Amino acid sequence: MSSQLNGKYALVTGGNKGIGFAICQGLLAAGFDVTVAGRSHHKAKAAAEKLHTNSKVRVVELDVADDQSIDRAVKHLSQEIPQLDVLVNNAGIYPDEGVNILTISRELLNLAMNTNAFGPIRTSQAFLPLLEKAPKARIINVSSSYGQLDGLSFDVPSYCLSKLTLNGATIMLAEALQAKGIAVNAIDPGWVKTDMGGTSAPRSPEQGADTAIWLATEASPNLSGKLFRDRREISY
Secondary structure (H helix, E strand, O other), rough: HHHHHHHOOEEEEEOOOOHHHHHHHHHHOOOOOEEEEEEHHHHHHHHOOOOOOOOEEEEEEOOOOOHHHHHHHHHHHHHHOOOOOOOEEEOOOOOOOOOOOOOOHHHHHHHHHHHEEEEHHHHHHOOOHHHHHOOOOEEEEEHHHHHHHHOOOOOOHHHHHHHHHHHHHHHHHHHHHHHHHOOEEEEOOOOOOOOOOOOOEEEEHHHHHHHHHHHHOOOOOOHHHHHHHHEEEEEO
């Protein structure tokens, strides 16, 4: 597989830890030139050093909730890579501790929506010129079962609503980009042992990353617009 994917370029937001880091590992093993994107350049660089690999690992500072940060990242990478074959919108936050739909503030709702939903939309828009240069580009949005209609929980309000919105954006982006030959999908990685998921989670970051890696390397672009868990289509 790796020989077939040499010369392909991927960017993973929030790639410095957790599921994002595991996705970077998998894409590197598959032969991609991978850019680790993180809100902190220092943390992204430290993550890249942990990958123990060659010069095919790049680093960029990218805060998906900050348009100027996104634009700077695009400008920087446009000078370093000829195209972007895979964009993984993985960066996200879980700010719902101690609140529910009856008590959450507008400020907290805005924070989650800006990062988890509007961030991937804006990042996809900004990187579109590089995605268009790839022959069969793909956008992969890391969602959650909390974003499914039957998974909504009143005591996880901003996270649920932001992932529900991300799922909707996945459908719309897939339709909008079909004519350009760019496939768009969402994944539910499951409950994963990360800073967000906690130590009680039953799944490893590698298990959570598997479906994203599969979409980037093997899955048919004809599956665009669909949501997957463990490489199987599930309902929104």
